[in-house]
Amino acid sequence: ATGSGPISFTAANVTTPQTATVSTIATLNGCSGxxxxxxxxxxxxxxxxxxxxxxxCGGAPLAVGFTVNPPNATxxxxxxxxxxxxxxxxxxxxxxxxxxxxxxxxxTITATPSLGTCPGTPQSFTVTVTPFPVLNPIPLTIxxxxxxxxxxVFGSTPGGAVFNWTNDNTATGLPASGTGNLVFTxxxxxxxxxxxxxxxxxxxxxxxxxxxxxxxxxxxx
Numbered sequence: 530a531t532g533s534g535p536i537s538f539t540a541a542n543v544t545t546p547q548t549a550t551v552s553t554i555a556t557l558n559g560c561s562g563x564x565x566x567x568x569x570x571x572x573x574x575x576x577x578x579x580x581x582x583x584x585x586c587g588g589a590p591l592a593v594g595f596t597v598n599p600p601n602a603t604x605x606x607x608x609x610x611x612x613x614x615x616x617x618x619x620x621x622x623x624x625x626x627x628x629x630x631x632x633x634x635x636x637t638i639t640a641t642p643s644l645g646t647c648p649g650t651p652q653s654f655t656v657t658v659t660p661f662p663v664l665n666p667i668p669l670t671i672x673x674x675x676x677x678x679x680x681x682v683f684g685s686t687p688g689g690a691v692f693n694w695t696n697d698n699t700a701t702g703l704p705a706s707g708t709g710n711l712v713f714t715x716x717x718x719x720x721x722x723x724x725x726x727x728x729x730x731x732x733x734x735x736x737x738x739x740x741x742x743x744x745x746x747x748x749x750x
Contacts, residue, residue: 540571545599546645547571575602575642575649583656586735587630591615591656593623595640602644610636613658627658632687633733634658659733662690664740667728672745673715681711681744683728685737690730698724701746715746722746 541547548570555562578596585591591614595604607618613636614628628634635657642649665684673679679702683692692710696703701724702716711726722745729739 536569543571543573545573570645572645572647573599574647575599575644577602577604577640577642577649577652579652580638580640580654582654584733585627585656585658586733587627587658587660589627591623591625591627593638593654595622595642597642597649599644602642602649604640604642606638606640608636608638610634612636613656615656627656630658630660632660657733659735660687661735662687662730662732662737664690664692664728664730664737667740667742670743670745672747674747675715675717675749677715677746679711679713679715679744683710683730685730685732687732690732690737692728692730694726694728696724696726698722701744703744711744718746718748720748 536551548568550566550568552564552566554564576598580593580595583591583593597604603620604622605618605620606623608615611617612628612630612634615623615625615636615638635655637653637655639651639653641651662685665686667683671681691708693706693708694711695706699705700716700718700722702713703711703724703726724744725741726744727739727741730737
């Protein structure tokens with residue numbers, strides 16, 4: 530509350546802005562000069578809640594709402610990879626759409642809170658944008674004979690997709706559903722059996738457009 534000499538101290542770790550009015554008087558040989566008054570304001574260092582990592586598909590909304598205490602603090606952020614569809618830097622909450630990427634893109638976002646001239650501790654999180662896979666063309670009809678070794682291999686752009694499929698006729702020797710390429714031995718049938726097979730590519734939770742083709746197993750005459 531009182532003292533003498535130059536003012537040098539460590540500011541208190543306050544939770545709300547605190548302002549003190551300081552009155553000073555200079556003295557020399559018992560003679561006092563005029564009173565000089567000034568304010569010292571100590572602002573709290575804002576605290577930012579660490580945002581969660583984001584994993585989204587290309588073209589999907591990218592929304593990050595920052596939580597900071599006190600709530601009137603300013604948020605500034607930087608982005609290491611603008612290819613995700615976000616600028617290299619900005620302020621405030623993030624509300625945009627991810628880029629329609631050709632390959633998986635990952636960015637590190639570092640957000641720093643500040644209140645007045647007081648910066649808080651930065652927090653970093655990642656945003657991963659995964660492309661929608663495109664299934665390589667499949668012939669509309671594929672015919673095999675009884676007892677043939679069937680080997681139908683799927684592909685996608687970009688590579689690395691998981692292929693989920695369904696089958697409406699198990700008499701062709703194929704289960705009703707499954708994942709991956711179609712590798713099996715065709716059963717012996719007495720009449721032609723046709724399966725309509727629907728194949729859907731998926732990468733990192735991003736589902737591409739399905740394709741449907743017909744697989745026919747013909748009897749051996």
